[in-house]
Amino acid sequence: MFCDNNNYNINLPFNLIHQGKVRNIYDLVDNYLIVASDRISAFDYVLPTLILNKGKVLHQLSMFWFNMTKSIIENHIVTGDFNTFPQNLKKYSYLCGRSMIVKKATRINIECIVRGYISGSGWSEYCKTGKICNIALDKNLKESSKLQYPIFTPSTKEETGQHDKNISFADMINILGQEVAYKLKNTSIELYNKISQYTLSKGLILADTKFEYGVYNNNIILIDEIFTPDSSRFWEIDKYQEGKSQDSLDKQYVRNYLEYIKWNKEPPIPKLPDSIVKQTIMKYIDVYEKLTGCKFNYV
Ligand SMILES: Nc1ncnc2c1ncn2[C@@H]1O[C@H](COP(=O)(O)OP(=O)(O)OP(=O)(O)O)[C@@H](O)[C@H]1O
Ligand SMILES: [Mg+2]
Incomplete structure (x- = not known):
């Protein structure tokens, strides 16, 4: 049974070959499947609180850019559209809007x-x-x-x-x-x-x-x-102001909160309150909509 309690261990019947701070990479034999979770990291730690839908925003933004740059260089996307996924993946509705099937490149x-x-x-x-x-x-x-x-x-x-x-x-x-x-x-x-x-x-x-680039069919392609x-x-x-560090566009609420509670940046890693989670996802969606000129689609 597919379960996704916490976005950490998504129980898919494929080999999980890599788990980054945010994304999981599965081996589909002919391709890789990259799934963007709702995890968020700050100060090099993955936080125990999920930012609901954040993975979808990141996935859809990446797809927008891969499309915009494909005339410059070939990229690894096979499809990022869940509707075109093979039948054996379609039962995992969690993947919808946050996953891409990509070419297996040699990085x-x-x-x-x-x-x-x-x-x-x-x-x-x-x-x-x-x-x-x-x-x-x-x-x-x-x-x-x-x-x-x-x-x-x-x-x-x-x-x-x-x-x-x-x-x-x-x-x-x-x-x-x-x-x-x-x-x-x-x-x-x-x-x-x-x-x-x-x-x-x-x-x-x-x-x-x-x-990041990889080699695929003897060509250099854009990956990740x-x-x-x-x-x-x-x-x-x-x-923007020269002469100082700039606010992080997407994680500023999270970082400010962690500074405010004076977290020493060592485990145990604090949870985020609901208000920070809500402000953060709204910021991600705001950035997405500003950049793409499209309304964010929760799918
Ligand atoms: N098409 C591809 N072919 C082969 N490897 C790929 C492809 N696309 C991405 N990768 C690799 O998959 C991995 C994705 O990992 P991910 O970015 O989630 O975590 P990470 O880089 O280890 O850490 P972080 O979470 O800090 O980014 C990277 O190592 C990337 O080089
Ligand atoms: Mg990475």
């Missing part, structure tokens, strides 16, 4: 990050060295400054629990060879340019974003999730 173990603004680990590295991934930057940048042009700052993908390591583009060439390294860099920058221009027109800055709040930093144009 390229480099995170392809593009930054148009300086923030997060990029800002920390710049403060220490004046560079990010060996790219020398202007001397007078402040936290969250816009960069002269978007930069490509790859990192190695480390095992769960370990922090990814920033590497130079020269290192990336050593690992992947010139041809693949340039293809990933140029594609990533093209994707960033296209979508950051688009989000600006919707009132949001795309500060930085991360892509793209331009979601979990893989990107979005900032509201109206609230």
Whole structure:
């Protein structure tokens, strides 16, 4: 019997090959099934409270972007539309609106990050060295400054629990060879340019974003999730201020609450009150509707 009490262990009769903080990946033999749960993480911990429908928002946003970018590069989507799922999956109605069937690619173990603004680990590295991934930057940048042009700052993908390591583009060439390294860099920058221009027109800055690629049928394709709040930093144009860190667009209520109750950021991990859950899902839906120009469909 299919059960989903807590979104942690969704009881599907397929091999669960990976459980991330938010998504579960199942092996369907010919394809993978990626299911976006309603889990939420903050300060590197998955919280014990679910944000009802959040997985659907993330899934539908990813699908919107994969569709918008498919003229730039092939992606891993076979289908994200539950109505077209094979019969043996259709009885699991939980999957509807939050799952995609994808091509099984051989992952390229480099995170392809593009930054148009300086923030997060990029800002920390710049403060220490004046560079990010060996790219020398202007001397007078402040936290969250816009960069002269978007930069490509790859990192190695480390095992769960370990922090990814920033590497130079020269290192990336050593690992992947010139041809693949340039293809990933140029594609990533093209994707960033296209979508950051688009989000600006919707009132949001795309500060930085991360892509993953894989090899499928001897082609390089885009995999994983793209331009979601979990893989990107979005900032509201109206609230943007150079010289400080910016509010997280999607998780701000959660982080503020956890700071307010003075959680020491170690287990036990606190539950969220209903009011925070409601504000958070409304924020996710608000971001979705702003970006896509469509009403969110609960399906
Ligand atoms: N089409 C695909 N083919 C092969 N691997 C894929 C494909 N799409 C995504 N992946 C891999 O599936 C995994 C998805 O994991 P997920 O993002 O949920 O968790 P994570 O990256 O381990 O941690 P986090 O929750 O912090 O993101 C990633 O390792 C990603 O590289
Ligand atoms: Mg991930």
